[in-house]
Amino acid sequence: MNNFTYKRAESIEDALAQNNSGGNSSYLAGGTNLVDLMKYDLTRPDSLVDLNRVDGHHEIYETPEGGLLLGAFVTNADTAWHPIVEERYPLLSKAILAGASAQIRNMATNGGNLLQRTRCYYFYDANVPCNKREPGSGCSAIPGYNRIMAILGTSESCIAVFPSDMCVGLAALDATVHVEGPTGSRSIPFADFHRLPGDTPEIDNTLLPGEIITGIELPANGFSKNYSYLKLRDRNSYAFALVSVATGLELDGNVIREARIALGGVAHKPWRVREAEEFLAGKTADAASFGQAAEIILRGAVGFPHNAFKIELAKRAIVRNCMMALDPESQLPGAQPSV
């Protein structure tokens, strides 16, 4: 870890100004990923601008439009256990609680969760080629051990996956990300926030330089009656997803009115395929329909030598999770699917 200056921002305006004062600066919120990256000497900011005490954005409140606004600086733990989130957006609560550990969730913030870097082994080893860490150096994961890597939306330069669970829930719920930056504020639909690697895998998302996430807005419908989050991983807690699925369903009896399905652990961003959701609209809510949707979602998936299993696993996980969404009571904690 290099030497750096530390500044505490009092407000978003103050943070933007401090960040603008030149050099290579990073914002600090929960620090659960950034501090690791600094300790591993993978990120070397000259200065850190601490956002933890800025005015505002520390609350969760209902919007006039009937949705919910999650302040960027609220912790993942406080979000997951917030009564309104638990009641109206239990899918988000489940997704958050499937991630990391209690200790990390107590520190990690909602804004920071969106900005996690990949956990690709090769990204974390400064002594091997990695296009995401050092553009143009090559990808070690493609010829290497790629069990945890992506099967969808990969490129020749990167097959890393985005690690968040929370974001899989946010993708399914059609959240909107509010940001403020040097040139003003704007809102980014969740589907457009993270990006595929293409030939610039060093860029994880569409945030512009200096921009700060201030909040995440959830629309009114939280799919709180029929929802499920399923995470499949190498141990029952504190491991990143090999495949995860967030499902929200609106049902008319046993007919699907609206479906949301997002996948984690399979791509450089949470993976959602509208075509599959449109396909499900009007169909009977059963394993056969979900299986057909799964085929659509996994269309174009390409496995690598150590992760080809993810294609079949993802299809099965989609069906299982959608079945669990029919009876949310069937969800057990962690990775122990029970239906």
Added chain:
Amino acid sequence: MEPYKSQIGQPVSRLEGHLKVTGTARYAGDYSVPGLLYGYVINSTITKGKIISFDTSRAKALPGVLEVFTHENRPSLAWFDLQYADMDAPPGSPFRPLQDADILYNGQPIGLVVAETFELARYAATLMDIEYEEEAFDTDLRSQQHLARSPKIGMATMLKPLPPKPKGNFEKAFNASPNQVSAEFFHGTEHHNPLELFATTTVYEGKGKLTIYDKTQGTINSQMYVANIFGLKFKNVRVISPYVGGAFGSALRPQYQLFLSVMAALKLERSVLVTLDRHQMFTFGHRPPTVQRTRFSADNNGIITALNHLAIGETSRFEDYTEVVVNWSHMLYPAANTLMQYKLVELDVYSPLDMRAPGGVTGMHAIESTIDELAHKSKIDPLQLRLTNYTEIDVSLNRPYSSKELRECYLQGAEKFGWDKRNPEPRSMRRGNKLVGYGMATGIWEANQLPAKAEAILTGDGKLKINSAVTDIGTGTLTVMTQIAADELGLPVEDVEFAYGDSKKPFAPIQGGSFTVSTVGSAVKAVGAAMRKKLFSIAKKMKGGVFDGADLKDVSFEGGRVFITNDRSRSVSFQEIIAANDNKPVKLSKFSVPSILKLKKYSRAAHSAVFVEVEVDEELGVINVTRAVTAVAAGKIINPKTARSQILGGMIWGISKALREETIQDDGLGKYMNQNLSEYHIPVHADIHELDVIFVDEKDTVVNELGTKGVGEIGIVGMPPAITNAIFNATGKRINQLPIHFDMLL
């Protein structure tokens, strides 16, 4: 007076437990002596080759950086391999940090930054400009199997015997048997990750004297290593290791932080702390990857006729690290025809290192999986097959066991588990949408004893102090030794102090191999007995003639008094005895040496029977070990509480080995890729369900004076095969590669 209650056999809580949970116990890296400097290790980023240039100037220019040690500026050191050898060194040429420009493996320590703070040292270590000349390397055991050769023989072979000679005619007998099974197994590399990181604080005392706080499993081993390499007098090197936050074999050999901390302290004439960080835990010894092939056969009555077990293990290019992998099956199953083979492949890695039940947990997985398959093929219950082939003698060496209550382990374990409810047909048991499987396996681990010395001091307050150089690596050594000493003199535990973890104290060997209680405990018992004798001889000479006409055999020691067993009114207190000794404490020491002549007539081993239930989500592959029962016969159990913890820890590590733990190796890059606890998966609470431990009564009058066999390793040995056998019963799939990833069941 209450009759004395024997402390041996009592579930005494760890005497140092309160200190540990309140953070008061200080570990090797917790001694912030005045003027302490901090070292951070620089590791090689290539796998094989040479350092061409090593420019440290950017680091050295930082204020607060005192020195950067490399192979170019290190002090001149001992020349001979022997001077680098430690008590656990395998045959070969021990690794010498900063020896020369050669790179032998990825992550090799090549430099040490010493600075005024840890953070500065760590930062400075990122400012090195190093040029390498890279050479081709091989780190892949499986692709290099054709290079397997016999291991070299050395001192280590004494505790790690080579395979027994072949018996009968394996090929003929195997081919003639109606039931044959052959299988191939692969275990990947595993790395030591005790909670406590490796650290050494070398306190520079001046005049060539050092006090070293080291994370080690042997204070005298570290002392000897340091004195030999740095040309110091033995008495000037004191190694202290009062608390060790888990070791499991990782600290049996002095690791490179010790070398570097001492080197820097001597050169700079300052005190230096070197701590390895988590990723550096992957830059020294590991459990080696191993390929195994088994061929077992049985006749139609389930009598095992032939056993062939071949193991090919990894070693480094500089030492022949060996394990006992293939010797176990014939110790358990008396086949008339056997062929056991053990070979090594040299690769560009650091020498492997003992890790809990080294070799045993590897070999027994292959053996007990193959036995399970043989039972399945022969249509015999796996437990019945083992009982059918039960032996009271070790036929591999034709010697009786000093004791063997394995049959009771099988029966009591099966009863407690409910083995009779098992349906032998794979995929026949279900719970909801899960497949349920029952599996069982046998465990075995040798019961050794080494020489050790202990000192006893009885002071004027009637309290007993015992001194030994031994460490307590978290197993409960302090507590157990206190119990043993208490019993010898009939004292309550509170009146006994066991002082340990210091090389200045009487000799104890490295703490490993499940032999510490048998080794140091025997010395404690011996010195306690000598103390009784001495106290009685003083008491006999005391005025008043309380013990006139009595012999040692006529008296008892209880509650701080000596009295005639048949007449409690005739007694003197320990305080009175010390007073009669001119108020001088009674101090004596005793060496306990195993009686080799007696021991070599017997095979000595702890045994276990393990029963496991798994649930498998068939569609998704997710596996959970929902229940496990381990029944252990390990001789006398000194402390059932700490012993149970040992077995539970072993069982959990067994779950880890079977289903979780693996070092991810990229052989194209020649390095390990998951050097952190986030990606090196050990079990979490959510992975662990019902675990049960039974200690079966086992009386052993041969193994040592205490009748103990040790419980440090036996808990892990049988778990992996019991789990894989349960998975077979649940799914009909036999996966012989560990760890089993859930997607292998899709």
